[in-house]
Amino acid sequence: MTQKEKSDIVKGPFRKFVHLNTQIFESRFSSDKLSSIGILTLCLIRIYNYKLPDVILPSEIELIDSVNAYNSGEYLETENPPLVGLLFTAISHVLGNDVVKLRLVNELFGLMSFLLLDKILKYNGVSPIVSNFGMIMILLENSLFTQFQILTTDATYLMFITFFIANNKLSKLKVITNKSWFTQTLLASIGLGLAFSSHWSGIFLLFYSFASCILELWYNSADLTISIRRTWYVFYTKLACYMIIPITIYLSTYYANFSLLTKAGESYNQLSPEFQYSLQNNHLNNTFPNVKFGSSIMLRHYQTGKYLHSHPDYYTGSGRQQVTLLDNYNDGSNIFEILTIRGVDKNLFDYNRSIGVPWRVELLHVDTNSSLVIDGDHKPPISDQEYNKLVTTDTNYKDIPEENQKSKQQFQIKISGKYCKTDESKRSLQVVNSVFQIYNERESCYLLGTPLVLSEGFSTGQNEVICITEPNYESSLWYIDWNTNGNFPEDDERISLKEYTFWDKLSEVLMRKTKKLFVGFLGYNVETHDNSIKSWMFISKGFTHYMGENGAVYLLGNFITYHLIIASIIIYGLLKIYEFCTFSPFNENEINEVNYRYEFEGFDYLLGYLMMLIPMTFVKIELHLFNYLPSLIFGILFTIQTYQWLFEKSKYLTIAIGIIVIPFIILAYYKFLPVMIMGEWTFEKCSKLMISPSWNSEVCEVYN
Template sequence: MALTLFALIIRLFRISNPHEVVFDEVHFGGFATKYINGQFFMDVHPPLGKLLFAAVGLLGGYNSTFTFKDIGDDYLASHVPYVTMRLLPGFLGVLLVPVSYITLRNLGVSNISAILSALMLTLDNGFVTQSRLILLDSGLIFFTGLTVMMWTDFLSNQEQPFTFTWWYPLVMTGVSLGLAGSVKWVGLFLVATIGLSTLQNLWTVLGDLRVTPRQYVHHFAARALCLIIIPGFIYCFLFQIHFWALPNKGGGSGFMRPEFQSTLRGHEIEDTFEDVAYMSKIHLRHHATNGGYLHSHKHDYPTGSKQQQMTVYPFKDENGEFLIAPPLLVKNDTGYVVPVTKLQYLKNGDIVRLIHVKTGRKLHSHNVKAPVTVNDHHWEVSGYGDDSWNGDTNDNWIVRIADKSVSHDDPRPIKAINTRVRFIHVNNRHCGLFSHDKKLPEWGFDQQEVTCAENSGRPGAVWLIEANTNPFLPPNAKKVNFKKPGFFAKFIELHGTMWSINQGLTGKHPYESRPIEWPVLNRGILFWTEKSNGPRQIYLIGNPIVWWTSTITVLSLSVLLVAGVLLMKRSVPILSNLALYKTWNASLILFSGWFLHYFPFFLMKRQLFIHHYFPALYFAILSTGVIFELLTHKLSRASRMVLAGAFLAIVFLVYLDFSPLAYGNLMHRHHCERLKWGKHWDWTCLTSPEDEHDIKPQVAGKVNHIDDHVMKPIWDKAKLPRVDNSSLAGAGFQGPPIPTWTGA
């Protein structure tokens, strides 16, 4: 209880500061808004954390009108209950501290060693920062810690199988395992951690001569039920809640296939005519990546032909509308087009031009290398010509049904949505309209690259025709009709799209880092700076003493494990010592937890940031208590308390020194510069006051939160005098403006 109270003070101190949108609150606050409004969105993370933010937002009276559009947007002006929403990760961060303590006690670690790790966790500035904002990481790490706590509780009750004290922690391990994986996919790494420990546990049970074969089957079935079926059910059920909560069309609808979109209210799929004909206005959806629609805009390639860009864009808008026009014909070296005056259905094998409706440019390819994929098999696709010029034959494309059972000369009609098609370039019959997961650089707005790729039979050259309208079709023409998908079909499709988007996050970011840098705390992330380059900032950086110590201790665990295995092979009774046995057993769980939450990131090529290390860091911090236990178990209790106290005093002083970066408090420039222990710690000190004496006049900058939306003011707003903030400018006032009531 003392640890929890101390953590409550550390984690929730001035949690209302700043009263502006910080870092990824842009995303997760925005997703909570979409849940409340029921607007379908797309995110790479499972739904639990965002559902919880939406729930606490509703409980706090949030009216779901704030957009969370930009970092620095003011919460107070829009009466957003942001403090209530921040309290959710705040309390989860607080509860993680007693969870860590209980976990180590379950592993047989002494009280002093468990307190040591728990206080290191409490005083880590990185964990403090993460647990004070509307972010998913606090929930992920809490459920990770809860899973390990319940599992170690289960392991400590092995002598009482199939009793309540045995079943309860086993069931709760499965429940919390499902919850961890439902916040972020990183939580699924925990499945491997618990799985390895389960195999070791089952091996131990198998070696127990008191356990009959029938009883062993029951042991296996109990673990399968609790650790596979229960987490799987929870994970699936939360996605069902996700679908129930988002019944309406929204910004993420364009990522999903037409069948999925048909399950959303307000969709446009049922208004699509089935028959496609010349002069139809269509949207072309890329089938293989599910990345969006063929798209163009009034921006040119900076290289190659320097003609208008053609891309794939996730959302259906007017820049994705194309007209199916008849081909350009050539006679006597003169190009001409046969006008369309009546309904002419589009058939397999027809030659067409695709004209971008908004700019009049034709879909075009030629003997110019693609902008990103510059090998011999990819050619640039661009927008060429305009309304005043017919263009050339490089604008002509053959439409083919993407079905091997349909021959090239089969004049089968092309249908919207239900017919998958390819567009083969007329002047290069081996080249087809193609897209893949590669993104264009910043000049292409990070949109998906489109090329004309040889070997046009590959999946990336398949497209769907959507949103088909035609002036020659009668109003009662047949509309597209298809069966709406059920839960599992939607579940599978959504996961495929989430995975595809996740893998596509490969662009550069100024604060990204690689896994090799994380254990040594090479760099952090700038979360927020005060508007107009003010002196306050929030920078995600851990407590260096905590990080470096935990890295040393978790690597020590690996040495301990290897040494234990080698000595056992030589029949050396090292594990007959109780302290050594407890340490070795705890090392198996903690080191596997650290390794399995850290090593997989080395295999990823997507954007990575230091906050991805926090689940692994949790296990590393717990390992410090285990190593301290091993090194000091023969010392007196007083000596151990002195050693632990001295170390924690250093940790606390470093926490205080770095705390302005976690809480967004003011600090003078000398202090700010002194904190830059690492050469890559790149927060700014240019706007900080010159020395501590300059801070005192800025106390007025600490906003008096007259309405932080935890409760309504009890005074009459009409009687509150208007404050003229401009009068403070000449008095050295550098903080955010004092909130004023409009219409007073």
């Protein structure tokens, strides 16, 4: 090899231009098959020694429910996109609905992830010593190993992530725009699309892929062997592939999802009336569109989609009958009769005429024969602020003739022109199309649904309903989605809603997912989940998958590996600070090849680590340690690149560090192995290892 071939860095006329001979990286390990065989053997040994309980774990219910839904055709909506559910449904048709067999498939996906990670290290061009060190970190990572055994979307999702990273990295090693480059770019796009269609956090991976394209553009623009025209061609081609192919896969999975799930099912109550109307066995087909006095109706909260509900149980504080929000449409206690107010001659009203708005009405809870009232003398059970009023039902008010008492059960229907769906529904009360506020004049307050969950009596798990003077507008909106009346002739017209297309369904589902994941409950201050990325990075808490008589399955990462990632980030930060402080723009001959190679190979992984992790702080649902695993993969790859940088700086010092660190990694793995594989353990041994006060020490009780 000539001196020119040894040097990967050259200077340009205006600034430092760099060419990294990445073909050396690709060929360095092309004939190394022994490590892959070793990895395969170790994984098979570990899988053989691993055992899960025969029962279905709580973490596995979502994926199992998805498979059952696709087999039955009953509509189910999960937090994650439908690809993994569709994939395991197809697999179940071959293997049967045996959880043990499906877990084996999950283990196979985990094995493929380990092999792909081994490939990625080879594509990075790290030395054999560093590569072996990296695979020890990966194979002895407790959290990855545990999660690969459990039947969730995570194993499949992580496999697709590693498939994307491997092909994205390999495409950068190929001769740009030749056939092999196109093949790797296409495979990377497919892997990205499969990951994007497997898990809700796949959107972060999609954004990372765009950032990775920009980063590659920056490095290619500084390479004298690549023309500017070709540099921009590579950028736009990759960007187009990383947008078009993943989105196409994503849309295809949802098209299959909607085509298979055509019946009313478990998630039916979450859907809009139009979506419900498109499903078989829906409750809207025989509903009369025009609401009239004497109609029996169900009132649905606009923001949550839950039903105004009451039942013969009483709040402990006020002693009044409970009124809540219930998410089940098929409950007779949701039915209210809409009546004229007391003191008005009912003969003045034609029951064949729709109710004009605004209009004053009373609402009679049919099941308990009690009027819906606002009790200004008592506060709601949770929202007990001064300005909130209790919503309840009472059988006494319907018999009290005094005017000042009548107003407690009198409500004004205030139509919302912005949210109504037709012009006619703005003038008269109609099912689904009319959206309105329910206003109590006596207490000057609006009926409001909250996200607060009650925990007393029969109301446990249901949402609180209050009456408030100045509500968030959308939280105070309601509509009617079921209506019947004994005065209606049998041949009277029934409701007819618009045909819901694929795009309508997709738009609604994505809007609901986005709101749940990133927006939360607008207009109401509710305590959000503490999704602290710090607790994951420093592994200050784990996650209990299972606790039973025979042991526990506790997700807890290898805390040595977790802290090595933190150390690598600190080292990189100190390096950047040093480079900034010693920067000399007039010294054109000064460039550190080792640092540049570390930047070229490592920063991409650090970018992936941060882009998969930081957005988690904005998520509104409760997250757990397994949500950290995509970031963990990037973090481990970045740590290995940091170790390679140290290796090139000081070979023997780095080897010494590895000799010191590796035994601790092995020790941390085997010390927690019993809780991972439900092995034989004692309460004393378990308690001694629960060194963090945030770790769930309750898992040790199963060994007591």
